[in-house]
Amino acid sequence: MTKKLHKVVVVGRANVGKSTLFNRLSTDIKSITLDYVGVTRDFLKDTVSWNGRSFELIDTGGIQLTHSEDPLTEKVRLKALELLQEASIVLFICDGSIGVMPEDRSIGKVIHKTGKSTFLLINKCDVKKTQEHVAEFDRLGFKQTLQISAQHNIGTGDLLNMIIDQLPPDSLTDEEEPKFKVVFLGKPNVGKSSLMNIVMRQERTLVYDAPGTTREAISDTIRFYQETIQVTDTAGVRRSRSVDEGIEELMVKSSLQAVRDADIVLLMVDAQEGNIAHQELKLASFVFETGKALIIVRNKHDLLTDDIREEWKTDDDLYDHILKKVETLTISCKTGHHIGKLLPLIETVWERYQTHVSMSEITQLFKAALEKTPLIRNQQRLKLFSAKQVATNPPTIRLNVNEPKYFETSQLGFFENLMRKNYELKGVPVKFLLRRIQAE
Numbered sequence: 102m103t104k105k106l107h108k109v110v111v112v113g114r115a116n117v118g119k120s121t122l123f124n125r126l127s128t129d130i131k132s133i134t135l136d137y138v139g140v141t142r143d144f145l146k147d148t149v150s151w152n153g154r155s156f157e158l159i160d161t162g163g164i165q166l167t168h169s170e171d172p173l174t175e176k177v178r179l180k181a182l183e184l185l186q187e188a189s190i191v192l193f194i195c196d197g198s199i200g201v202m203p204e205d206r207s208i209g210k211v212i213h214k215t216g217k218s219t220f221l222l223i224n225k226c227d228v229k230k231t232q233e234h235v236a237e238f239d240r241l242g243f244k245q246t247l248q249i250s251a252q253h254n255i256g257t258g259d260l261l262n263m264i265i266d267q268l269p270p271d272s273l274t275d276e277e278e279p280k281f282k283v284v285f286l287g288k289p290n291v292g293k294s295s296l297m298n299i300v301m302r303q304e305r306t307l308v309y310d311a312p313g314t315t316r317e318a319i320s321d322t323i324r325f326y327q328e329t330i331q332v333t334d335t336a337g338v339r340r341s342r343s344v345d346e347g348i349e350e351l352m353v354k355s356s357l358q359a360v361r362d363a364d365i366v367l368l369m370v371d372a373q374e375g376n377i378a379h380q381e382l383k384l385a386s387f388v389f390e391t392g393k394a395l396i397i398v399r400n401k402h403d404l405l406t407d408d409i410r411e412e413w414k415t416d417d418d419l420y421d422h423i424l425k426k427v428e429t430l431t432i433s434c435k436t437g438h439h440i441g442k443l444l445p446l447i448e449t450v451w452e453r454y455q456t457h458v459s460m461s462e463i464t465q466l467f468k469a470a471l472e473k474t475p476l477i478r479n480q481q482r483l484k485l486f487s488a489k490q491v492a493t494n495p496p497t498i499r500l501n502v503n504e505p506k507y508f509e510t511s512q513l514g515f516f517e518n519l520m521r522k523n524y525e526l527k528g529v530p531v532k533f534l535l536r537r538i539q540a541e
Contacts (some may be wrong), residue, residue: 484503
């Protein structure tokens with residue numbers, strides 16, 4: 102049994118510093134902060150611990166009080182209002198340098214109706230103009246107010262103390278730490294967010310028929326095979342020449358960092374585009390080089406034609422050196438085609454990621470192969486004295502050899518092929534470490 106964390110939700114009109122405050126208090130998750138209105142669309146959450154207590158901090162996309170004709174803006178509005186209802190404590194943040202705006206008053210009325218414990222945070226207290234406006238905020242009717250500067254870390258310690266003092270008692274739940282982490286990666290508009298929502302069985306990430314809807318890495322947990330799995334939807338990764346805005350560049354950094362934190366990566370591609378793009382192959386290579394397990398998911402099966410299937414065969418021939426090492430699955434988020442196979446495949450790859458082989462077994466395997474097929478460099482026979490697996494996730498093998506400098510890509514590929522031939526490692530990278538020792 103673990104503690105069920107209370108939700109502390111940061112709300113306010115757009116561009117008042119909500120994401121900056123979230124980043125200041127958060128330890129692991131970082132929200133994108135740029136001087137644009139509406140940068141945060143999906144909500145972000147992270148666990149914050151202070152003085153022996155923990156809570157779930159949630160950064161909303163900004164509360165819009167009136168219905169919007171723009172479908173995406175409307176989804177952001179409805180999600181923020183939903184989170185407000187789930188909060189144990191509300192952090193209502195306003196821009197002190199501007200003073201009370203009509204939208205601040207409207208948001209304040211909505212919060213009052215919820216009856217939630219609320220702290221009114223007057224941000225930018227380090228700016229001279231803020232002191233001229235402080236008295237205005239009394240009109241919003243909140244008893245607990247605090248002047249802060251999220252950017253310069255002023256008042257955040259007092260804020261954390263206030264939160265901890267007013268948190269309700271902890272309750273117990275069966276939730277547990279995730280056993281492993283799965284990340285959805287790919288170009289914009291290939292269906293990552295749609296798949297995330299199907300897996301989560303809720304609209305956890307905003308889905309809209311336009312590239313770039315998801316701007317940050319969004320994580321949540323699911324239960325499967327009696328295990329807790331963390332799944333993360335990332336922003337679309339573009340080619341460098343397509344990165345023409347600062348926010349796009351940050352989206353790429355956010356996605357790649359999510360890969361580094363993952364155990365398994367689902368590289369999603371648009372099946373109807375036929376050939377796998379060079380950029381997607383680079384992403385696949387990056388995933389393997391980073392030591393992460395990989396599954397290629399071709400979405401939009403419902404749009405396939407015979408001509409596209411023929412292009413796939415070309416892919417299989419041209420990129421066999423990569424594709425033969427990974428699992429592939431063709432799905433349709435629209436029709437549900439093969440969706441039921443996804444989580445079992447993820448579980449299978451996770452088991453392979455933890456493969457462990459004894460030292461005697463792997464040494465015997467490698468030495469026997471070298472007897473049949475010696476490795477020669479500079480007219481010198483390369484010698485392997487022993488091999489030992491020193492880690493899992495991914496399987497990592499240390500080779501004790503006579504000349505490490507001669508064990509380059511092709512030589513290590515020889516041992517990798519032996520591993521893949523004798524053990525089921527599809528979807529899993531194999532890493533090698535070299536150590537020079539004297540002849541035994």
